[in-house]
Amino acid sequence: MLAFSGVLALAGALVAAVVAVRDGGERRFLGSAAEIEVYARGVAEGDRLGPRSVGGMEFEEIRRERGVVVFQQGEREHSPYGYAWSPHGDPARLLADVEWSADHLDHRFEHLQGAFYSWRGSR
Structure with missing residues (x-):
């Protein structure tokens, strides 16, 4: 019974650590949101830009x-x-039939603040 309790405590600590890291990344992103929005406004339709730093954050x-x-x-x-900037509303709706690569991606977006969303693609 004591071993089981130890396993549960360890699992709980691991979940708390993952949530803290995720929330810390989102806080950092939102702290850079003004700079990132200015940059996003300058990205042209169809642009696909390689690795760079924006607002003190690194993007592939x-x-x-x-x-x-x-x-x-x-x-x-x-x-x-990563993250998405979508000033015209829900990015999932806007990108519903866009293929981003040879592999199909299912996009998931979670609203953060204003026009910003967290983004995950899954194959």
């Missing part, structure tokens, strides 16, 4: 499709993640 790729600018930070298990 930045692209604009249908008015949505996606800031890809990286990939986990072949699934890209």
Whole structure:
């Protein structure tokens, strides 16, 4: 019973650590939001830009499709993640039938603040 309690405590600590890291990244992103928005406004439709730093944050790729600018930070298990700026509303609706690569991606967006969303693509 004591071992089971230890496993539960360890699992709870791991979940709390993951949530803290995620929330810390989002706070950092939102702290840079003004600079990132200025940059996003200058990205032309269809642009696909390579690695760069914007607002003190590193991104592997930045692209604009249908008015949505996606800031890809990286990939986990072949699934890209990052943030999106979408001043015209829900980016999932705007990008519903856009193919981003040879591999189909299902896009998931979670509203953060204003026109900013967290973004995850899954294959």
